[in-house]
Amino acid sequence: MFEVMGLVKKSGLRGDLFVTELREKSVIYEAGRLKEYSVQEETGYGLRVIRPDGRVGFYASNRTMEPQVFLNGALEVSEFGDPVFFDIPSYPAFLEWKDFVDSKIEAMDIHEMVEIGEYLVSQIQGEYPEVCVDLELRAGWEGKTLVNHHEERMHFARTFFRIGVTVNRTTSEDILEIYAERSWGNKDINLEDLLQEIKRKLDFSKSLVKMRGGRYPVIFTPGGSLVLLYPLLYGLNGKNVVLGKSFLQDKWGKVLFSSLFSLLETSHEPWTLGTCPFDDEGIMTQAEKFLVENGRLEEGFFDLWSGSQAKRSSRGNGFRPSYRHLPEPTFATLKMRSGLRDRETLLEELEEGLVVDSVLGLGQSNVASGIFSCSVQLGFYVKDGEIQGRVKDVMLSGNAYQALRDIKEISRDTRWVHGRMLLPYVLVEPLQIEA
Amino acid sequence: MKSQLLELVKIPQHGEYLEIRLERITSALIRLQNGLVEKVQSGVEEGGYVRVLHPKTSWWFNTFSGWNGVRERVEVALHSVSLLPAGGRGVTRAEPVEAAWKCEVKEDFRYLPLDTKVKLMQEYAQIMRESAPFLSHCSVEYRDEWREIYIANSDGSFLEMGKPDVSLTFVAVARKNDRLEVYRNGVAERGGFEVVRGQESLAQEVGRKAGALLEAPSFEGGMCDVVLDPVLAGVFIHEAFGHLSEADFITRNEKLQKMMLLGKPIASPLLNVFDDGSLEGLRGSSPYDDEGIPTRRTYLIRNGYLTGRLHSRETAYLMQEFPTGNARTVSYHFPPVVRMSNTAIEEGVIDREELFRDIDRGLYAVEYIGGNTALELFTFSAAYGYRIENGKIGEMVKDIVLSGNLFRTLMQIDAVASDFRWTQIGGCGKGEQMGLPTPTGSPHIRLRGVLVGGHKSV
Numbered sequence: 001m002f003e004v005m006g007l008v009k010k011s012g013l014r015g016d017l018f019v020t021e022l023r024e025k026s027v028i029y030e031a032g033r034l035k036e037y038s039v040q041e042e043t044g045y046g047l048r049v050i051r052p053d054g055r056v057g058f059y060a061s062n063r064t065m066e067p068q069v070f071l072n073g074a075l076e077v078s079e080f081g082d083p084v085f086f087d088i089p090s091y092p093a094f095l096e097w098k099d100f101v102d103s104k105i106e107a108m109d110i111h112e113m114v115e116i117g118e119y120l121v122s123q124i125q126g127e128y129p130e131v132c133v134d135l136e137l138r139a140g141w142e143g144k145t146l147v148n149h150h151e152e153r154m155h156f157a158r159t160f161f162r163i164g165v166t167v168n169r170t171t172s173e174d175i176l177e178i179y180a181e182r183s184w185g186n187k188d189i190n191l192e193d194l195l196q197e198i199k200r201k202l203d204f205s206k207s208l209v210k211m212r213g214g215r216y217p218v219i220f221t222p223g224g225s226l227v228l229l230y231p232l233l234y235g236l237n238g239k240n241v242v243l244g245k246s247f248l249q250d251k252w253g254k255v256l257f258s259s260l261f262s263l264l265e266t267s268h269e270p271w272t273l274g275t276c277p278f279d280d281e282g283i284m285t286q287a288e289k290f291l292v293e294n295g296r297l298e299e300g301f302f303d304l305w306s307g308s309q310a311k312r313s314s315r316g317n318g319f320r321p322s323y324r325h326l327p328e329p330t331f332a333t334l335k336m337r338s339g340l341r342d343r344e345t346l347l348e349e350l351e352e353g354l355v356v357d358s359v360l361g362l363g364q365s366n367v368a369s370g371i372f373s374c375s376v377q378l379g380f381y382v383k384d385g386e387i388q389g390r391v392k393d394v395m396l397s398g399n400a401y402q403a404l405r406d407i408k409e410i411s412r413d414t415r416w417v418h419g420r421m422l423l424p425y426v427l428v429e430p431l432q433i434e435a
Numbered sequence: 436m437k438s439q440l441l442e443l444v445k446i447p448q449h450g451e452y453l454e455i456r457l458e459r460i461t462s463a464l465i466r467l468q469n470g471l472v473e474k475v476q477s478g479v480e481e482g483g484y485v486r487v488l489h490p491k492t493s494w495w496f497n498t499f500s501g502w503n504g505v506r507e508r509v510e511v512a513l514h515s516v517s518l519l520p521a522g523g524r525g526v527t528r529a530e531p532v533e534a535a536w537k538c539e540v541k542e543d544f545r546y547l548p549l550d551t552k553v554k555l556m557q558e559y560a561q562i563m564r565e566s567a568p569f570l571s572h573c574s575v576e577y578r579d580e581w582r583e584i585y586i587a588n589s590d591g592s593f594l595e596m597g598k599p600d601v602s603l604t605f606v607a608v609a610r611k612n613d614r615l616e617v618y619r620n621g622v623a624e625r626g627g628f629e630v631v632r633g634q635e636s637l638a639q640e641v642g643r644k645a646g647a648l649l650e651a652p653s654f655e656g657g658m659c660d661v662v663l664d665p666v667l668a669g670v671f672i673h674e675a676f677g678h679l680s681e682a683d684f685i686t687r688n689e690k691l692q693k694m695m696l697l698g699k700p701i702a703s704p705l706l707n708v709f710d711d712g713s714l715e716g717l718r719g720s721s722p723y724d725d726e727g728i729p730t731r732r733t734y735l736i737r738n739g740y741l742t743g744r745l746h747s748r749e750t751a752y753l754m755q756e757f758p759t760g761n762a763r764t765v766s767y768h769f770p771p772v773v774r775m776s777n778t779a780i781e782e783g784v785i786d787r788e789e790l791f792r793d794i795d796r797g798l799y800a801v802e803y804i805g806g807n808t809a810l811e812l813f814t815f816s817a818a819y820g821y822r823i824e825n826g827k828i829g830e831m832v833k834d835i836v837l838s839g840n841l842f843r844t845l846m847q848i849d850a851v852a853s854d855f856r857w858t859q860i861g862g863c864g865k866g867e868q869m870g871l872p873t874p875t876g877s878p879h880i881r882l883r884g885v886l887v888g889g890h891k892s893v
Contacts, residue, residue, distance in 0.1 A: 030683075030686075030687050031686075031687025031688060032687075033522055033523060033687070034493045034519065034520050034521075034522045035493055035494060035522060035524065036493055036494035036495075036496055036770070037493065037494065037495055037496070037515075037516075037519055038494075038495075038496035038497070038498075038770075039495075039496070039497045039498075040497075040498045040499075040768070041497075041498070041499050041500065042482070042498075042499070042500045042768075043500055044480075044500065057475075058474075058475070058476045058477075059476075059477060059478055060476065060478035060480075061478050061479055061480065062480050062481065062482060062500040062501065063479070063480075063481050063500070063501055073477065073478070076477070076549060077475045077476065077477055077549065078475075079549065079550065080465075080472050080475045080549055080550065080553040081472050081474075081475055082471040082472045082473075110518075110519065114520055132687065132688045168688060168691075168810075170688060170690035170691050170694065171690070172690075172693075172694075175691070175694075175810045175811045175812075177809055177810055243468050243469065243572045243574075243608075244469075244571035244572040244608060244610060245571070245572050245608050245615065245617070247613060247615060305473075324476070324478060324480070325476075326474055326476065360807045360808070360809055360812060360813075360814045360838070361805070361806075361807045361814040361815070361816065361836065361838070363805065364804050364805030364806065364807065364814070364815065364816040364836070365804070365816055365834065365836060366615070366616065366617060366833075366834060367617075368608065368615035368616075368617055369613070369614055369615045369616075371834060373816070373834065373836040373888040374814060374836070374838075374888075375812060375813075375814040375838040375888075377809050377812060392812075392840075393812075393838075393839065393840060393886065395656075395814075395836065395838055395886065395888040397656070397836070397888050434656055434657070434886060434888055
């Protein structure tokens with residue numbers, strides 16, 4: 001399929017061919033027992049061409065076809081696009097990078113995966129016989145290759161290992177569901193740490209407590225802090241900026257948030273699931289880039305298209321969800337800068353408030369304006385510095401941009417969420433709670 | 436292909452259940468942003484899966500690109516599945532069926548020049564942009580997709596299905612200073628290009644609604660009586676109740692089974708809910724599900740009693756009930772799991788107006804932005820709403836989120852109107868399988884004493 005780029009060059013076009021390869025093995029446990037072993041293999045090709053008049057064509061397929069047929073598919077589409085004002089980059093010949101491929105993951109077989117599955121199930125059910133455990137383990141290898149119209153080629157591959165555990169405890173009055181995950185690029189996932197998180201959540205949920213509605217301080221766990229980040233990431237998205245959908249579009253360089261809050265993109269972080277030397281349109285990614293520094297809005301995510309529209313350059317933020325898609329601006333790996341004190345201290349000093357670990361309904365409010373209004377899926381009521389129990393039927397609402405201003409403290413301890421966001425515990429005061 | 440696949444499914448000799456799916460997806464996407472053509476994509480994709488259940492072990496599932504090497508994959512699968520640890524699973528077998536079914540469309544979008552599609556979208560974009568002041572952004576997104584599906588299984592069944600799906604989405608963003616309002620609406624159907632023609636007034640309405648939302652105040656939140664329009668009521672029954680009636684949630688959890696015991700009073704006696712994949716012309720319909728089981732109507736709630744649930748072959752086997760034709764997959768990348776098809780609240784007898792009459796202070800919640808559920812907990816957002824004061828519909832309000840406990844809320848329904856209608860836009864996600872078409876239907880319904888999350892201006 002690479003020959004198509006020779007044809008692109010010969011036809012006086014610019015363009016790139018994006019090739020993805022995926023090999024994945026997974027085991028799925030249902031209620032503590034193995035349900036399914038699954039193998040996935042996929043290779044796909046996405047061809048983007050830019051004509052001399054700037055119009056873009058795109059065609060995607062997962063079957064091999066004649067180069068001319070493939071190119072014609074893209075050219076047919078190019079009749080209709082509006083002209084773009086960016087160029088497909090040249091790929092550097094002098095830079096070198098290493099793949100993040102763990103041979104232990106590649107070699108992992110079903111017996112090893114089942115062993116891990118059985119271990120996790122037995123550890124949880126041994127201590128909590130009343131719960132039901134669903135589990136998913138995925139291990140695999142993914143590679144991406146880019147070829148441009150100069151017929152330069154770049155390739156990068158990484159492995160991944162993901163474990164997701166859902167624990168369900170049903171009584172006649174209540175259904176509790178707890179989710180915990182660990183994802184990483186190599187096999188070094190700390191199972192004990194995952195088990196501890198699950199056990200801690202189960203223990204804290206032993207009793208149900210009521211709380212009254214009102215304004216309270218709230219501690220977001222690393223997973224819970226997505227409530228605050230979700231609208232912010234929407235606003236930082238270069239496409240939303242260009243299209244007039246971002247609250248942040250005219251606020252670059254301004255101090256908008258608490259000085260405690262800094263958010264960085266670190267695209268070369270080893271073994272994260274976002275790590276990559278170049279993005280999906282051939283732009284080199286940055287080792288460190290501040291999006292927000294001490295509360296000041298620095299930069300958003302731009303791909304080539306949105307960057308050219310906004311008169312900013314792309315710094316490696318054009319990613320494609322699959323070979324079937326054109327690039328969209330997003331991030332590779334994110335870090336929220338941690339604070340100085342332990343999460344235990346934040347909790348101990350809380351007179352009365354709520355710990356929010358997960359919510360239901362993220363992004364279903366007016367995200368563009370920063371508004372969130374979600375039910376707390378897993379949350380704990382705190383009184384006199386101690387967790388009293390789990391709360392139910394409680395809603396949390398506010399404006400994420402305001403809440404980021406109202407950050408009172410950020411913990412020292414952090415955790416990788418989905419293997420690509422390193423997040424601390426965040427204390428925000430006050431937030432509105434309906435109960 | 437038919438004879439080859441039918442030959443392959445005869446290979447298993449030890450009681451294994453084997454299922455093969457081959458699929459070709461031809462699709463196009465056109466997206467206009469602020470009148471400019473941002474994206475035109477088209478493509479064709481082929482792939483398939485082989486899955487096997489061994490009576491003594493578990494499932495083996497292999498998904499792959501292309502249609503080659505199916506025989507080898509079947510052989511590998513049959514060998515490998517026997518080596519898996521014991522799982523204690525099984526499937527209900529069915530009578531063999533052979534059927535070829537293709538949805539008829541008026542204007543087959545596969546043979547329509549892209550030019551025709553793009554021009555129509557440009558017209559809509561123009562109309563929307565001129566529909567209201569303060570619009571900072573308008574987008575028009577058109578998608579079409581034709582799936583050719585071939586399924587063969589150990590029952591000796593062979594199915595060939597042709598499923599078109601077409602959708603059009605309008606999004607408008609209105610902006611005044613730092614306040615942004617987004618409104619979206621569209622059409623989606625199992626049909627041809629004719630579906631997206633003649634949508635000029637919808638394009639205009641979307642722009643106007645976004646503009647109107649800028650002026651509307653936020654709803655304050657709190658407990659109140661709520662009337663749901665058919666769109667939102669449909670989402671409510673899908674999210675809050677429908678997912679719990681998918682049997683795979685409860686097959687392995689005895690406590691949940693007790694909670695969802697058939698025959699148990701679960702809702703207000705006014706409530707009747709069904710799922711029906713056999714209805715003609717809806718996006719969730721087809722004569723057979725993805726495991727080759729005929730689709731049918733299943734009553735989930737009748738007169739407030741829990742009367743049924745949705746099954747795949749496997750959940751039916753595990754619970755010793757019958758498959759209902761609800762095993763669906765979004766594509767060959769995933770095995771079929773229990774999903775809703777077309778789910779609805781059956782119409783009642785009273786007029787819509789009656790629902791508002793005896794509410795002193797309440798909320799009329801209209802359309803939706805999104806919804807989510809975690810077993811008994813649910814939450815969903817209305818696109819907008821109106822205050823109800825002294826039985827009358829009043830001022831437009833926004834930022835409305837309804838949430839609650841399923842079992843309590845189902846009991847709080849105290850009126851069901853007679854103005855039933857289907858809503859076909861949107862898709863449902865379960866696990867990794869996102870965007871499955873699951874139409875919902877309902878008339879207006881009324882809920883007493885619901886927790887509504889609003890937004891207090893800061």
